[in-house]
Amino acid sequence: NAGVMQNPRHLVRRRGQEARLRCSPMKGHSHVYWYRQLPEEGLKFMVYLQKENIIDESGMPKERFSAEFPKEGPSILRIQQVVRGDSAAYFCASSPTTASNSPLHFGNGTRLTVT
Amino acid sequence: RKEVEQDPGPFNVPEGATVAFNCTYSNSASQSFFWYRQDCRKEPKLLMSVYSSGNEDGRFTAQLNRASQYISLLIRDSKLSDSATYLCVVSRYGNKLVFGAGTILRVKS
Numbered sequence: 001n002a003g004v005m006q007n008p009r010h011l012v013r014r015r016g017q018e019a020r021l022r023c024s025p026m027k028g029h030s031h032v033y034w035y036r037q038l039p040e041e042g043l044k045f046m047v048y049l050q051k052e053n054i055i056d057e058s059g060m061p062k063e064r065f066s067a068e069f070p071k072e073g074p075s076i077l078r079i080q081q082v083v084r085g086d087s088a089a090y091f092c093a094s095s096p097t098t099a100s101n102s103p104l105h106f107g108n109g110t111r112l113t114v115t
Numbered sequence: 116r117k118e119v120e121q122d123p124g125p126f127n128v129p130e131g132a133t134v135a136f137n138c139t140y141s142n143s144a145s146q147s148f149f150w151y152r153q154d155c156r157k158e159p160k161l162l163m164s165v166y167s168s169g170n171e172d173g174r175f176t177a178q179l180n181r182a183s184q185y186i187s188l189l190i191r192d193s194k195l196s197d198s199a200t201y202l203c204v205v206s207r208y209g210n211k212l213v214f215g216a217g218t219i220l221r222v223k224s
Contacts, residue, residue, distance in 0.1 A: 031210065033212075035212075037156070040216075041216055042119075042202065042215055042216040042217055043202070043214040044214070045212065045213065048211060056211060089156060091158055091159070093210075095210050103149070103164070104210055104212060106158040106160070108157065108158050109156075109157070109158050
């Protein structure tokens with residue numbers, strides 16, 4: 001049973017380009033969460049999605065960032081017109097339920113570097 | 116004020132030592148509590164859940180004090196492989212986790 005799969009592992013973009021980060025949840029998990037970790041900081045919640053629905057995007061910057069989790073295929077975190085401050089590790093996690101004691105399983109992360 | 120506060124360390128301890136980490140959280144509505152471990156900026160991995168009654172998993176003991184909004188982790192007989200960043204994590208609802216910035220542990224031979 002494969003874990004949460006994220007790709008690419010490393011992504012380099014120049015300022016102004018678009019970044020697309022992909023996350024395939026664990027089999028049977030329909031809840032996906034995206035977190036961002038800036039250098040020397042803790043993980044910060046960005047968005048929570050279920051299939052075809054954004055449930056909570058309270059941690060997403062209002063501009064340039066969007067996320068989706070289509071009926072088929074992986075969840076996508078999209079960052080338009082990237083800036084140097086977007087350089088971070090982006091982790092995706094999934095869970096089978098929303099029970100607060102249901103542990104999250106994290107993917108290996110995508111390390112985005114904006115040059 | 117951060118919602119979850121941890122001493123960043125680093126804690127430098129010899130093998131075999133006992134070390135304790137503390138964490139405080141500000142939101143009294145928090146419902147679930149965890150310790151995660153993160154190695155070298157890799158993905159965080161669940162170490163253990165934390166309950167008011169206290170819980171133990173081998174060399175690791177976690178404790179929650181809801182009245183003081185305080186969480187602790189005790190590691191006994193430290194191993195070199197315990198070197199990592201330990202993340203204190205709380206959840207208010209569902210699985211929306213709030214992470215502390217982490218405490219660095221370095222175990223030396």
